[in-house]
Amino acid sequence: MFTFPQIPIIWDRFLDEATKEFNNSTARETHDAAMTKYHQQLKVWEDWGREQTAEPSTAQNKRRKTNENAPKKPVKPPTPRLRMHKDEPTNFLRLATALKLFLNREVTDQTIDRGSMLYQDYLFGFKQVRLTALL
Numbered sequence: 001m002f003t004f005p006q007i008p009i010i011w012d013r014f015l016d017e018a019t020k021e022f023n024n025s026t027a028r029e030t031h032d033a034a035m036t037k038y039h040q041q042l043k044v045w046e047d048w049g050r051e052q053t054a055e056p057s058t059a060q061n062k063r064r065k066t067n068e069n070a071p072k073k074p075v076k077p078p079t080p081r082l083r084m085h086k087d088e089p090t091n092f093l094r095l096a097t098a099l100k101l102f103l104n105r106e107v108t109d110q111t112i113d114r115g116s117m118l119y120q121d122y123l124f125g126f127k128q129v130r131l132t133a134l135l
Contacts, residue, residue, distance in 0.1 A: 018084040031080050045074060087128070
């Protein structure tokens with residue numbers, strides 16, 4: 001007897017792992033260490049810029065110093081974020097269903113209304129999920 005393979009849903013498999021990883025103290029410690037390093041590099045970069053504006057010199061001398069010895073402005077490390085949110089599966093299914101309705105062979109007024117409603121719900125849900133993930 002032939003059975004169809006079951007496709008695992010990524011949220012069921014990886015949501016707990018993503019939450020544990022986000023709550024892991026080592027991730028936060030790594031971020032704190034990266035932020036400390038960033039602030040040190042930013043201070044060096046700002047001090048170098050103040051020295052360049054304070055020193056009177058010729059245009060050629062400035063150009064040479066800028067090209068040779070200029071430290072690059074450091075890039076702020078990204079804050080750790082939750083990779084997956086518990087409300088994402090429902091929201092993703094809203095989008096998938098709306099697209100399926102819109103791309104169906106037979107499109108009626110009812111399917112357009114239902115698809116539009118699902119798409120609007122998806123957009124509102126996406127906004128809520130992303131805002132809560134950022135906070």
